[in-house]
Amino acid sequence: MMQKLPTWADVVLVPLISLLLAAFVSALVLLAIGQSPSEALKVMVEGALVSPYGWGYTLYYATSFIFTGLAVTIAYHAGLFNIGAEGQAQLGGLGVALVCLALPWPHWTLALPAAMVGAALFGAAWAAIPAYLQAKRGSHIVITTIMFNYIASALLIYILVEVLRPDGQMDPASARFPAGTKLPTLHEIPGLSLIFTKQVPANVTLFIALAACVVIWAILWRTRLGYEIRAFGKSEAAARYAGISPVKVTMIAMLISGALAGLMAINNVMGESERLLQNASEGAGFIGIAVALMGRNHPLGVLLAALLFGFLYQGGAELGLWTSIPIELRTVVQGLVILFTGALDQMVRMMLGVVFRTRRPQAA
Amino acid sequence: MQGQGTLGRQASAAPFAIELRGISKAFGPVQANKDISIQVAKGSIHGIIGENGAGKSTLMSILYGFYKADSGEILIDGKPTTIPDSQSAIRAGIGMVFQHFKLVQNFTVLENVILGAEEGAMLAPSLSKARKVLGDLAREYELDVDPDALIEDLSVGHQQRVEILKALYRQADILILDEPTGVLTPAEADHLFRILNGLKDQGKTIILITHKLREIMEITDMVSVMRRGQMVATVTTAQTSPEELAELMVGRKVLLHVHKDPATPGAAVLEVENLRVVDDQKVERLRGISLTVRAGEILGIAGVAGNGQSELLEVLGGIAKGSGTIRLNGKELDLTGKFSDGRSRRADGIAHVPEDRQVLGLIMDFSAWENVAFGYHHAPEYQKNALFMDNDAIRADTEKKMATFDVRPPIPTLAAKNFSGGNQQKIVVAREIERNPDLLLIGQPTRGVDIGAIEFIHKQIVALRDQGKAILLVSVELDEIMSLSDRIAVMFDGRIMGERDPATTNERELGLLMAGVGGESA
Amino acid sequence: DPAIIFDLGGKFDKSFNEAAFNGATKWAQETGGTFKELEMQSEAQREQALRRLAESGANPVVMTGFAFGDVLNSVAPDFPDTKFAIIDVDWLDQPNILQIAFSEHEGSYLVGMMAGLASKTNTVGFVGGMDVPLIRKFGCGYAQGVKAVKPDATVILNMTGTTPAAWNDPVKGAEIAKAQKSQGADVIYAAAGGTGVGVLQAAADEGILSIGVDSNQNYLFPGKVLTSMLKRVDNAVYEAFKAGADLETGKVKVMNLASDGVGYALDEHNAALVTPEMKATVDAAAEKIKSGELVVHDYMSDDTCPAATF
Amino acid sequence: MDYATFLQILDTTVRLATPLLLACLAGLYSERAGVFDIGLEGKMLMAAMTSAAVAALTGSVWVGLAAGILGALLFALVHGLASITFRGNQLISGVALNFVASGITVLIAQDLFGQGGRTPPLSGGARFNAISLPFVDSLSVVPILGPMYREVISGHTFLVYVAAALVPATWWLLYRTRFGLRLRAVGENPASVDTAGVSVIRLRFTAVLITGVLCGLAGAYMSTGLQAGFGREMTAGRGYIALAALIFAKWRPWQALGATMLFGFFQALALRPDVIAKTGLSIPVPALDALPYILTVVVLAGIVGKAIPPRAGGEPYVKER
């Protein structure tokens, strides 16, 4: 029997303990392959959090994860499990590339809004088909979005190789974007450049991501649309009773979700690589799932979880650079975090339930 | 108390088929069963009654090993028996027909019957044996079903037979039936009772859970009454009366009739002509309904559950699509297109208290204030500006409505799931009635609601009528229909069988119509 | 310390990256020095890896593969004091970059001759990795070599894919090899990084001969690998490491047959397969190429091939 | 395309369809029992690594096979714990385990062999070798069928024939035995099984463990049959294609054979751009790669017959709210 936990325990304690469990198992894995967990942690912390350089990367990754985390979050509130953020982010990258390459942009302030529209449109379009199939034909969105991830990657390979690759270039990538599309990095922003004294990949997209957190929060809890999305996500039957159109909510929620996932491309494609590469999203769509889960599907939580995963990602990269621990440790840790926060959370709750049950009589 | 009578028999007669001692069971914070003891004599039909949520199903599920009791003991034929799972219950000779059938929809009857009672690792021998046994049982007890039919193609009545066959195939001596007649027409119910009497004559023991006092009086030997998780009495049926049972059930004298003045009907508000609804499985659930509700009157729709009442409410409320014509105050409503949704209906002046508040009427995880805006979240007074909702305004409105309807506790931020059923219903009724609609659709207004709330809700309905509003009331409780309605229409199999004046009709006449016997319309 | 970044196949691809790794290890063993190393996992990491190594003070920074070209071009100016060396690239123009290009067509020509001489079916195969001009350069040189000894021979050319995944798909390599065998090929040249291991494996299983690439792969399936086209990436890396901070940059260094940058492998594992006549024929051609008497057409010079169509 | 080429492509099809078929049948058991499993990929990968690693260390492919099965079983067990015992989200558990498998296989292989997450190449008794079926030579003279028998049917490794045999075996188990009846029932309506006195938990765990065993076979085939050694991410999305095939097959064993053969055929075709080019059609290779996924979406959209999953699928069985 499930013991009901106090809300604070559910919101704070459960993710925290899940995280600790994931860390514990990761440490066991490290010990098993003959590495020192404390050494690994030290490298990760130093590489990701101690220097402005580390923060530059941690924030860069976090920016991407905020977008995909929010994408998963808004779909989740509509009762839809969007596993397709990865494919949507890839298509978003295509949108960014097409916009950036279309014109000799004079200044980034002009290119950025246009690229955002491109990213959001392409991401949303890629979410639209699974959404439509779910809304109209009841095709399970989890499976269709998985399929669409693969279709996206095949499509992108085709476009990069056959269409966007400039003559004479060997790697499957688009041409470099014109100089006028270069987004200022934190190093180039007055004020912040005092902290970030060297070139870092984190760029103005970070502020767009923060704004997106606020916007998504406002949509979900302050607008009729958000109200309808949440109601529909809790009970489709009741939503129908209240005159909320399942098709409309499913479509809109997924379109927003896809647009958010697509917007991630502003960060990595426009802000960092400045050209479209194959598999540019690098699994950030999947990490979005973990970020949303950890963040309890709340924009503030997503922000914090994105920072955590940004740390994991950057710290993991540093492990790959400076230790003999393969970078794949990062994937293992991510998997464990998802496992413990998303699938074994009930186990944590049960454990806590026992604690709270034994504690209560003493307190009374 | 008459309950002592049973104890008196203990010394002389054979051991009880079943004896439960001190059974308790909690689901989290809900104490579903509290220290329950009951004895059931061998070869008898023992009734159990109680309001919704009294704990009847829980108790029987414990006996069947589906749930584990927190404490207490079970004696079968006088021997203490532990029933940790259903397998043990089956071994102890207990069979149970659940309130919600436990059948595999896309299996055949035969496959469902042998499931869990196979003869060996191979299916073939089990199937041929079951085919033969089923033939025998069918002859013996009038339990015909096609052994090769898929469950999903069978009517509920037949599905129930499969459940009974399952139990008999496992050679159950003790048969538990949980509200078996809720889904049956009176004729099917009579058939069932013949079967039960036949089984009783064979020496089998039967426990029957039902809400219907008539059935208790008709078929049981003894009856136990439960209230709020406790066993309040066990009496010999012959020595009690429906009134006494009702009083035991709710814990105080029941008001049989609602006080109301005669109706003064005005112009027709709702006119329905030849309304048809086809469900997802392509089954026609409404087969040409025509009816009229006028201002200032309550039209009651009586009928056994599942005869199209839900579909009628849903199509009127904009949840389901249909064909035919519906006019509200003379204006024809959209039945299939863009405006055939709940939002349009509300805009047209139709309020709807749905039959199932937990599934339709409320979002259980939403707070009370969010639920008060539910369906009316587009209302201008709930908006701050073009973009944002005015949550403060909704909370203020909620406080007001909670005060008017005496919702307890009056905390707008409390989640709906944390209110009791009666208070949940009050929130829904408050939300819909306070909108001052021209037409109120109200389904099962008092299902699972305690008696105080029943009276209150009934009064609100009558008050709305007296303001000159039209009300369409659907209820499976004949008493409620009889006491509230100004006119009664009886539904059977998607049709209106006839209309009666509550002043001149009686339960017997309505019961016949509900069974599809002797209606005037086809 | 010097540093090296390996491309997607990873330093144990038994081929291109492994050759680079061997060069680095050789330097470390000889000098007792240490070097930083890094394996790419994805396209998008290239820039971070490069910057991080440059920032850490590594000098020179060597990277294997043309895929780094574009990224290096934008990173190098930010680290004017760091020297970079990049293999398989010759189109950049930065003062602190040394570009190292190999004449793979020449080496491929030699192993093509070997294949032509060893083939009994008059049909030989070529399995390329990612379909890019560089790999066509291998294929084209190979085809010219085959035709030089057997003008009527058939050369089946297949590429594994169009993305970097093509460097690391042994299953596909094996299946393509099997397909080529069924089309009659009895010698198959794999120029496909990690994918080539699958080609060599399948060829060994099917009882035909294969030709390795970049590193000496003869030992992988002794008696089954006819020879290996050596691309002395190991030497390139070794020399870059040895030069250290004094590495001469701002130019393209061409490593060809004459400078021992490419060649073919002969050792105890394939001694039985290479007859003295074969060796003599091939060595003679090699001398002619070195002397400039024989010019092997370079596909990348004009994107055409006289001996094969892609 | 001439007959020999056609046979050659079919031969490749059989080889490439085998891991899909094994994984698809694996998924069938779990999903028929009501436990969704998008973690087929991870289990295969894990099995591929453990089997190749142990085969490399012991020199015996049989010990390797056993290790592969154990590796996949370990993951199946975690999935069972998460989704059956602790009633967690089955989809999330699957996603998570795929992540873990993707990373931990490399960590372990790197720790054991220090070759960048690869195992050394397997040879001799450490891998499955092709089996020549009887009468290959004498039957070769039979027109059409003779070459077909020689090229397509004969000459595969042990696990290919195991996979083929598993199709009728699964059908028989599912539709002719008590276990199959219960398994199907628990995926449709676990309460029916529970009230019939059969443990839902045990049934589902059994199914999930069978899934583990079959994924073990699929992964072991990848690294010791199809290839000779493990390499990082070597399953390359085959677990997801198998899942797609399972939907395409509407959760039925014979149709699973058909679906995986079809998808295997696409993969085989994608390896032969020369053959496609000769047909005059210009189908880009990425389009062929994407075809299984597109077909699955088409099926899911109900355009080619609707795929109705087991009704209780994806939902943990909760008796008490």
Ligand SMILES: Nc1ncnc2c1ncn2[C@@H]1O[C@H](COP(=O)(O)OP(=O)(O)OP(=O)(O)O)[C@@H](O)[C@H]1O
């Ligand atoms: N599986 C369960 N999990 C949690 N709570 C439950 C469960 N089943 C029943 N309850 C709760 O236990 C109480 C008793 O329920 P039970 O179903 O036994 O009532 P009942 O008398 O059969 O009512 P009804 O007439 O509506 O069938 C109710 O409050 C109900 O909400």
Ligand SMILES: Nc1ncnc2c1ncn2[C@@H]1O[C@H](COP(=O)(O)OP(=O)(O)OP(=O)(O)O)[C@@H](O)[C@H]1O
């Ligand atoms: N089905 C309907 N029935 C009645 N009125 C409607 C209906 N749909 C829309 N309207 C009215 O038309 C106007 C514009 O519709 P619209 O759908 O844009 O509503 P809205 O207030 O913007 O809500 P939302 O932002 O949730 O879509 C609203 O003022 C609404 O009252």
Ligand SMILES: [Mg+2]
């Ligand atoms: Mg609107």
Ligand SMILES: [Mg+2]
């Ligand atoms: Mg009940």
